[in-house]
Amino acid sequence: MKFLIPHRYKKPGAIMIPLGFTLWMLMQLGYIKKILVYFFGEPELNYVSTVYNIVNAVAAVIGFFSFLAGIFFITFSKERVEDEMVQRTRLDSFQFAAYIQLIAVIIGFLFILIMGEKGESRLMFFLAFFIILFWISFIARFNYILHVKYR
Amino acid sequence: MKNIVREERLKKELTQVQLADLVGVSRQTIFSIEINKYIPSVVLALKLSKALGKKVEDIFRLEASDKG
The missing domain is CATH 1.20.58 (Methane Monooxygenase Hydroxylase; Chain G, domain 1)
Structure with missing residues (x-):
């Protein structure tokens, strides 16, 4: 098969799928903000609220794309x-x-x-x-x- | 289609891994051929018959349900 990536990508893919999915779901269910509030307190200033939103968005992007990348690695990597x-x-x-x-x-x-x-x-x-x-x-x-x- | 790959392999005292290495496939492929779950391609059938020292038609046989 011409379009397959090397076998060594299977393990990273197997790790990225659950981790990425978990991070994405945490964001979807609002837990990222809850964790930030727990550690850093309620956002009293506008810019703190903005920072929280940015962290939330970054977590969503990292989680979602890690999940997709993991699926790509598992699906399109060669067998031994x-x-x-x-x-x-x-x-x-x-x-x-x-x-x-x-x-x-x-x-x-x-x-x-x-x-x-x-x-x-x-x-x-x-x-x-x-x-x-x-x-x-x-x-x-x-x-x-x-x-x-x-x- | 039936085959006697397993019998011939045992006569040659080969493991599934050894036979797989000889013909360039995975052990799972040899296993699934032996249990008649996978029908090999012509190329693989020829490689197997060469590795086992038999003719292709001696190792692989058509069943009544295969005849068209």
Whole structure:
């Protein structure tokens, strides 16, 4: 395969995914600001509040892009031995991930239609979820076939 | 498709890792070929038959369900 990165990127990817996701979720749930307030107190001045917002935004960017970079490293790094079975499993796993994502999209949009306005407010969440679901499905199936089923 | 890769490998006293190294694939590939979960390409089948010292048609056989 021409477009794969070296195998050594797998470990960093496996570390970046949970750490990046955790940091991103902490920001989404407002815990970054809570941690800042706990250690540095409430922002009484405008510029302190701005600093808190900047730290929050930086945490979101670092977390989100670490998560995405981790997914990229895991998905597109070579196996120790790249042979025809690994390549076929990679192709099958992409197909599997496409099926899972399509089914999830159909269910998700049906949910939004049924829930009406309540569902619409969750649209951004669903869209992000669908994108991530594709890659997580691929990684899960690919590694299950190679390292669990045919170990 | 059925194969006798495992039997021939054991006759040659090779481990799955050794046979995998001989033909340039992973151990998992040899394992999945032996349990008939993976059908190798022509190139890999030829490499395996060469490594095991047998003809391809002696190692890999079509089943009734394969015949079109």
